Structure formats: structure tokens, C-alpha cells
């Protein structure tokens with residue numbers, strides 16, 4: 001029987017301790033002196049198929065911060081694929097550094113590391129990576145998705161991610177407020193990047209009262225001007241009067257500090273790993289009566305999009321159709337959580353992991 005591993009605190013300095021604590025299969029440390037590339041690829045679980053998940057580039061302060069991020073992100077991908085009914089496993093990569101370090105040689109070297117895994121891991125975009133970067137990676141490996149449409153790929157997955165997040169938010173609103181209309185709701189969006197900026201357009205169209213924040217002031221002003229959303233400073237963001245908080249920047253924004261401050265009724269956003277501690281903060285949200293739409297479910301649109309490309313049958317309309325299912329799945333999870341009095345994230349993980357276990361048995365029986 002495959003066991004869900006949830007231990008979040010691991011023995012400092014022990015690589016095996018870290019990869020076994022969350023049930024990973026493999027952690028690949030990549031280094032190239034010539035280009036300065038430092039990347040880590042995490043393969044969490046391949047029961048449903050080879051791992052698929054994006055690459056994030058970030059100036060991590062330490063190696064252990066990067067390892068923790070790739071371990072948590074790749075585990076989330078296993079659940080995301082499983083709950084979305086996709087036949088792929090969970091994986092993710094992180095590149096340690098500032099995005100200005102990226103150039104053709106740097107990205108092609110990363111592509112060669114991916115190629116060396118022989119298809120066990122396929123990449124795509126995540127934070128600070130774009131379709132152009134995928135093109136360079138594709139010069140060295142075929143195990144890459146998120147390529148531009150003109151190159152036969154599925155293009156930027158972010159609009160599909162935003163669509164799924166929007167539907168997940170509507171499902172949560174239906175449960176919390178009795179109607180899935182977002183008209184008049186005060187919605188605070190953190191992060192107006194590739195996903196956040198698309199999400200805001202859906203919200204504005206529904207006449208929601210949208211508040212936005214971002215650490216990139218120029219981007220923030222541009223999006224606010226285009227959409228009419230009201231800007232808020234990062235410092236006071238968690239204290240503003242809001243019905244729905246939509247985290248669309250980085251993870252762990254649901255933590256001891258913010259859960260003291262947030263007065264919203266719903267949390268529904270695209271960021272990965274929103275709960276600082278899955279167990280502690282999942283329970284705290286339940287206790288506070290804040291309905292949390294599980295991140296790995298409602299942000300699955302991007303994975304759905306790159307999965308279609310991975311299969312070689314890309315069709316954007318079909319990707320949107322598949323992403324529409326997020327609404328019903330989200331409601332089913334919120335109902336399970338209510339019925340069993342368990343945190344919504346736990347309810348979602350149980351459903352996802354049950355699929356991995358069942359399919360694992362099918363595969364073993366041959």
C-alpha cells in the first residue's frame with residue numbers, strides 16, 4: 001500500500017531524510033561551471049506516468065530553501081495530476097539564480113540535464129520562465145512543453161491556469177455565499193504576473209471589486225490601468241476589507257502571521273503551496289471558517305494545457321473544456337470537507353492519493 005507522506009519537518013542536512021519525508025523517488029542536482037547553472041529536479045511519484053511539471057527560476061537565499069521548494073512543488077504536482085484525471089506523475093524543477101542570468105547556453109545546458117533523464121521528467125514554464133526559454137531548452141531535449149503555438153506547442157499555459165482558478169473561485173463562492181456570482185465581491189489579488197493578470201480580467205468582467213498588489217510596481221500600475229483594479233501596498237494588503245483572497249504570487253502566504261490578519265471568507269488563488277504548513281494552517285483555516293479552495297486543484301489548468309501538448313494532441317478548446325471540470329471537482333471537495341469536518345486540502349489530497357493508489361494496484365497486477 002502506498003502511503004501518503006506528510007512529514008514537513010525533516011532532519012537538517014540530510015538529503016535522504018528530506019526526499020523520504022515527503023515520499024519522493026528522486027532528486028537530481030545539476031551544476032554546470034561554464035554557464036553557472038545550478039538546478040534541482042524533483043521527481044515525486046511516477047505511478048500514474050512520467051513526471052511533468054514546470055521549472056521555476058528564483059534567487060533562493062540558500063540551497064536548502066531551493067530543495068524545500070522543489071520537494072514541495074513536485075509533490076503538489078503528483079496531487080494535481082491525480083485529481084485532474086491525468087496520466088502523468090509529479091515533478092518540478094528549480095533553477096537557483098536571478099532571471100537575468102538566463103541565456104541560450106544556460107538554458108540549453110539545462111535542457112541537456114533534462115534529456116539525461118530519458119523522459120522521466122518533462123518540463124514547462126513556471127515563475128520567471130517563458131515560452132522563449134522553453135524553445136532554447138527544446139534545442140537539447142524533446143521532453144519539454146509550453147512551446148509557442150507557432151512552433152506546434154500549446155503556448156503560454158497561464159491563461160488556462162487563470163480560467164481554472166476563476167472557476168475554482170466561483171465554486172468556493174457558491175459554497176460560502178450561496179451563489180457563484182462574484183458581482184460586487186471584494187477580491188484581493190496578490191501578484192499580477194502571467195496568471196494574476198488574466199484572472200483579474202475575468203473578475204472585472206463580473207463586476208467584482210478588485211484590489212491588486214505586487215512587488216513589481218511598474219507591472220502593478222500597468223495592470224491596474226488596463227483593468228481598473230485598485231492598487232494596494234504589499235505591507236497593508238492582508239489587513240484590507242476583502243471577501244476573497246486570491247494568492248497569485250509565491251507560496252506559504254497562509255501562515256501564522258497572515259491568518260491572524262485575514263478577515264476574508266474565501267481563499268482561492270493560483271499560487272502553489274499556499275499553506276505554510278499543510279496540517280497546521282489547513283486546520284486553522286477550517287477553525288476560522290475560511291473556505292480554502294485547494295491550490296493544486298484550482299490551478300491545474302496550466303498542467304491540463306501542457307499535458308495535452310505532452311500527448312501530442314494539443315487543442316486549446318479541449319484544454320479549456322477539461323479545465324471546466326475544476327468547478328465540479330472543487331465543489332465535491334468542499335462538500336467532502338464539510339461532511340467529514342476535515343480541512344479542504346486534506347479532503348483534496350485524500351481523493352488524489354486514492355487515485356494514485358488504485359492505479360498503482362492496476363499497474364502491479366500486470
Ligand SMILES: NC(=O)c1ccc[n+]([C@@H]2O[C@H](COP(=O)([O-])OP(=O)(O)OC[C@H]3O[C@@H](n4cnc5c(N)ncnc54)[C@H](O)[C@@H]3O)[C@@H](O)[C@H]2O)c1
Nearest residue numbers: 157158161191193194195214215216248249270271272302
Ligand atoms: N503560470 C502558470 O500557468 C501556473 C500554473 C500553476 C500554478 N502557478 C503558480 O501561480 C503563481 C503565479 O505564477 P505566474 O506564472 O503568474 O508567475 P509570474 O512570475 O508571472 O507572476 C508572479 C507575480 O507575483 C509577484 N510577486 C512575487 N512576490 C510577491 C509578493 N511577496 N507580493 C506581491 N507580489 C509578489 C511578482 O512580482 C510577479 O508579478 C506561482 O506560484 C506559480 O507557481 C502558475
